[in-house]
Amino acid sequence: MSPQHNPAKRPLTLRDVSDLAGVSEMTVSRVLRGRGDVSDATRIKVVAAAKQLGYVPNKIAGALASQRVNLVAVIIPSLSNMVFPEVMSSISKVLDETPLQPVIGVTNYLPEKEESVLFEMLSWRPSGVIIAGLEHTDASRAMMRSADIPIVEIMDLDGDPIDAVVGLSQRRAGRKMARAIIKQGYRKIGFMGTNMPLDHRARKRFEGFTDALAKAGIEIADQEYYCGGSALVKGREMTKTILERSPGLDFLYYSNDMIGAGGLLYCLEQGIDVPGKVGLAGFNGVELLSGLPKHLATMDAERHDIGRIAAEIIAARAIGQEAPQRVELTPKLQFGDTLKR
Amino acid sequence: MSPQHNPAKRPLTLRDVSDLAGVSEMTVSRVLRGRGDVSDATRIKVVAAAKQLGYVPNKIAGALASQRVNLVAVIIPSLSNMVFPEVMSSISKVLDETPLQPVIGVTNYLPEKEESVLFEMLSWRPSGVIIAGLEHTDASRAMMRSADIPIVEIMDLDGDPIDAVVGLSQRRAGRKMARAIIKQGYRKIGFMGTNMPLDHRARKRFEGFTDALAKAGIEIADQEYYCGGSALVKGREMTKTILERSPGLDFLYYSNDMIGAGGLLYCLEQGIDVPGKVGLAGFNGVELLSGLPKHLATMDAERHDIGRIAAEIIAARAIGQEAPQRVELTPKLQFGDTLKR
């Protein structure tokens, strides 16, 4: 019984199904949503009719009538940083067990784009919002505040949340790494990172990092920034540049693992003693790293937990349950093979 | 003039704005959509009122009334294979110039999941669908056929498209690589790939590959499959395994660049002469590769073009313009440093 071709090319409605099944529209609606009491006989008739016609319900009409939309807006800065697809996949895994569905919006780290994406998404009246970071335009904050749905800001904790927040203190993560580096006796420390003033999390990590160094009376000895291009290549290039310019460096801290991996490969090729002469560390714990000849020291950002917990909060609140307002995760330092211990 | 708090907690409607502005709902609607003639004086009043209230239009109601939804469903198997985020970003770039907006659905390579994701998306009545691959369940095909919207299947060409198709012949790509390898004199060829029967594109590439080898009287000398885990690590492990089991191999073909990169790193560490003693090649041209000590031979899958063209087709058809039904792209062989020439 394959779907019949609809001759009028008019989109199918409940009406078409109810006519074919010989019942009312309401009964069809009940059958297709599995709500209310319907006799087995009618149920079977209706299901058969819907299938025969190839009927696909119109959620737009359904949502308008029921004032319920089972979508969750997930707003992230980028898809090319693997961190975000990973967060997404944990979110999906949790929401798959619920009637909720994630809808992704990408901001490219631009506040104005975030604002427009948010506006667009809120205009579909989602059941909740998961959004990366705590920095938003005033208009964005106002929209989220007045939307009257659960909002979960993720990844970061250093700031003033709108509603719920799940993440780690990026400043503290930076400090933690700095202390570990100092403790191992490294003193002439170089930093490499993205030249992206709008990546607030990287910025805060750097602030925490320099902060802890300062407390130990140490200053960043040299630094280098990049933007765009293949992170692995850039890491390699920046490392070459910085080491040639400041041969005395004994540690290189990278704002992310990808450039760190590039740097590591460069050092290994050059026969530099890692971590003896120069120590290296990145941030994020990307899966990729485990395939390299040496394991880069890094700090796991717990992003699977972040995604999972954020989704759980939305799911709980969507059915009227209580949920935590603030969840702090603790990044774990992984020494790998590039940080003495 | 910050958004006032809505005391009744009743969601704002056009009505609220029109009351405040002292005009009819229709006029507000016209102003906010920028359609029809409205005098500057009224426009200013209305915009001010909307802003003051923090009004966000309800697209659900709008879409139902206008029978227009500016969403494009993009259905892909996975986000963790960087290929798909890259395709997505080209799609977004094109759609950003139009009123259309992409909505992502992920199938995890499961046909049933694809079917349910598709059903879910079609129930929102999108303006078009971009979907990876040509293999779908009968129900999925039926749904797409009767949806009466442009459907663009991407990435692959070997099969029977529902509507439009943009991609490359995966079989031909496999054959092309095989011929290049044979031409350089390699004869004992090992293959490594994912153990994923549902990745039809990888399967077809492999078929094309063995096909071309067979024509030259050569058979795959050994093979190894993996599933799950870090591709880079798996590539390394499989390479070790296969080289120990079949020391006579003079070429290793990987079904994707990530495992290829792992294999390359392994060979370099082992001091194996690449490409003298053993040649290597992967597939996809991921950006990552350019950061490795040697460049892996690969074949660029043209995925930025694929995304761009698919989006252009949808955008053209959405405004009633003609658009190509079939676009074949030709993958470019990149010799890199791991395939003699």
Add this chain to the structure above:
DNA sequence: TCGCCCTATGTTATCGCTAACATATTTATT
């Protein structure tokens, strides 16, 4: 056997917006 309650179905009235048409009010054209 009466009335009560449960089950299975139908009816009616929105949900918030926009298309299409109707109605002023100006401006242009001859």
Add this chain to the structure above:
DNA sequence: AATAAATATGTTAGCGATAACATAGGGCGA
């Protein structure tokens, strides 16, 4: 100045579903 044409606004009637209420039969206890 008279009429047509354009501009600016309002009115009405849905879009396709669902919530809430209404109703028709059956079964069952007393």
